[in-house]
Amino acid sequence: MSTLPRRAWVEQLMGMPVSLHLRGPGLAAPPVAAAVEAVFALLRQVDAVFSTYRADSDVSRVRRGELAAGGAHPWVAEVAELCEQARERTGGWFDAMLPGPGGAPRWDPTGLVKGWAVEAAARLLSGHDFCLNAGGDVVVATLPGRPPWRVGVEDPLDPSRLAGVLPLAAGAAATSGTARRGAHLFDPYHGTAATEVAGVTVTGPSLLWADVYATAVAAKGATGLTLLSGTGYEALLIEPGGRRHTTGRFPGAV
Amino acid sequence: MRRITFFLLATLAGLVGLFSYRTSLGAAIPRPGQALASPAPQPTRFADGQVVDGSAVTTDYGVVQVRVVFAGGRIADVVTLQVHTVHEHSLVLNDFALPELKQRVLAAQSADVDTVTGATATSRAYLDSLQYAIDQAHRA
Numbered sequence: 001m002s003t004l005p006r007r008a009w010v011e012q013l014m015g016m017p018v019s020l021h022l023r024g025p026g027l028a029a030p031p032v033a034a035a036v037e038a039v040f041a042l043l044r045q046v047d048a049v050f051s052t053y054r055a056d057s058d059v060s061r062v063r064r065g066e067l068a069a070g071g072a073h074p075w076v077a078e079v080a081e082l083c084e085q086a087r088e089r090t091g092g093w094f095d096a097m098l099p100g101p102g103g104a105p106r107w108d109p110t111g112l113v114k115g116w117a118v119e120a121a122a123r124l125l126s127g128h129d130f131c132l133n134a135g136g137d138v139v140v141a142t143l144p145g146r147p148p149w150r151v152g153v154e155d156p157l158d159p160s161r162l163a164g165v166l167p168l169a170a171g172a173a174a175t176s177g178t179a180r181r182g183a184h185l186f187d188p189y190h191g192t193a194a195t196e197v198a199g200v201t202v203t204g205p206s207l208l209w210a211d212v213y214a215t216a217v218a219a220k221g222a223t224g225l226t227l228l229s230g231t232g233y234e235a236l237l238i239e240p241g242g243r244r245h246t247t248g249r250f251p252g253a254v
Numbered sequence: 255m256r257r258i259t260f261f262l263l264a265t266l267a268g269l270v271g272l273f274s275y276r277t278s279l280g281a282a283i284p285r286p287g288q289a290l291a292s293p294a295p296q297p298t299r300f301a302d303g304q305v306v307d308g309s310a311v312t313t314d315y316g317v318v319q320v321r322v323v324f325a326g327g328r329i330a331d332v333v334t335l336q337v338h339t340v341h342e343h344s345l346v347l348n349d350f351a352l353p354e355l356k357q358r359v360l361a362a363q364s365a366d367v368d369t370v371t372g373a374t375a376t377s378r379a380y381l382d383s384l385q386y387a388i389d390q391a392h393r394a
Contacts, residue, residue: 008392017380019389021369133385136372152384154372159383165367177373201371 004129004146011040014047014114016135023129023146035128039121043134046117049073052110063106079109079116086112086212090227093216115174115211122207137174139207153252156199156238163199163238166252172207176200176218177238196221198240203251204233 007027010019020039022032049072051057058076061067069076083096096112097105114134122132122139129143140149148169155163156177166173177199202214213233217224222237222245234250244254370385380386 006392008389010389010393017385017389019369019385021389021392131369133369133371135380136370136385138369138371140369149368150366152367152370154370154384156373159372159379162367162370162384166371173371175371175373199373 009036009040011043013040013043014051014117014134015053016114018043018118018132018134020125021131021133022125024143032128035125038124039132042121042124043117046075046113046120049075050079050109050113050117052108059107059109079113080107082116082208083109083112086216089209089231090212090216093220093224093227094212111215112208112212115172115206115208119172119207137172137207137211138168139172140168140170142169151252153201153236153254154199157240157242163244164236164252164254166201166203168203168251171203171205172210173201173203174207174211174214175202176211176214196239197224198238200224200235200237202228202233202235204231209233 004023005025005027006021006023008019008021010017012018018040020036022036026032047057048054049058052059052063054060058067058072062069062072062076069080080096083094086094087096094111096107096109098108100106115137118132118134118137118139122130122141125132125141129141129146131138131140131149136154138149138151140151142148148167151166151168151173152162153164153166153173154175155161156175177197197218200214200217202210202217204210204213209231210233213228213231213235216227217235217237220227222239225235225237225245225247228235228247234247235245236250236252236254237245239245246254367384367388369388370383372383372385
């Protein structure tokens with residue numbers, strides 16, 4: 001049983017709750033407050049550039065043709081390149097071209113931006129013992145001699161319960177599924193909403209890729225777990241009927 | 255039902271370290287209204303059988319007050335001391351909400367987790383989530 005001091009900070013950013021927990025002595029020190037503020041400030045800036053809900057964001061202006069892609073914040077090109085890599089690495093099961101309101105595909109990098117941004121924000125916490133949770137996607141780091149963070153995996157069939165626990169000393173865990181927002185995932189091959197997966201949690205070194213793989217597997221279904229072979233990422237998948245699948249080295253108790 | 259659960263959670267969380275988790279023996283008690291830069295709260299140990307009563311809070315549904323009973327540094331039970339409802343509909347809500355809250359507190363605590371991964375939580379869903387309760391228990 002740990003007696004490590006711990007503090008939490010929470011802000012609503014990019015349309016989701018972002019909570020940062022730090023462990024260890026000296027959490028009241030000004031440099032800690034500065035690091036915490038830097039994390040939230042970066043995420044606010046990312047939102048200003050990428051939000052598809054904000055008419056004045058770079059991405060919204062590019063979509064309306066008011067801003068050339070080359071004139072947007074350099075982050076936009078970086079994310080566009082990563083979206084392309086993500087599409088290739090997942091055999092097309094992650095795709096930033098999503099159907100718009102009229103059905104016509106349009107570029108929506110939101111599914112990748114979150115992981116990319118939160119991972120970048122986590123880098124500002126180097127040297128800290130932290131757990132950063134952005135809308136259910138998690139990045140942690142643990143200082144030597146400290147216990148791993150225990151990440152509960154929400155049961156997609158009953159969000160008030162946990163489907164398992166994943167001890168995580170360093171790296172990320174990301175979950176995709178239909179539990180929270182209804183059928184919001186899109187199968188890019190069939191043009192329909194994906195429903196075969198209630199929830200899939202992917203863990204590995206990078207939040208960006210854990211998140212991309214979680215999205216891709218959720219879109220493809222249980223057979224999508226083969227996308228993770230040899231990647232260093234592991235997953236727990238739960239079907240709507242409750243059946244569970246894990247990859248060979250999924251580290252959690254389920 | 256959801257909303258009253260949220261009120262109960264918030265009421266509870268604001269007054270005692272709602273979840274013990276692995277830090278239960280040294281859980282920090284959040285002090286309502288504490289500023290970000292203020293010193294971290296001192297670790298507090300909840301003794302066996304210790305009872306902590308929240309203050310009565312007026313919600314849209316009536317007056318709610320909860321009592322938390324600790325055992326082994328963990329929450330052993332959650333009891334409502336008073337739920338003065340505004341109208342009959344709320345009585346029905348309360349019958350559902352308290353058991354749900356209690357189950358949630360006890361289930362999460364027994365799992366001993368620091369954080370929760372789940373499909374993207376909307377701001378609204380967050381208020382009714384385990385992660386919210388964990389965050390509240392450790393808020394500076």
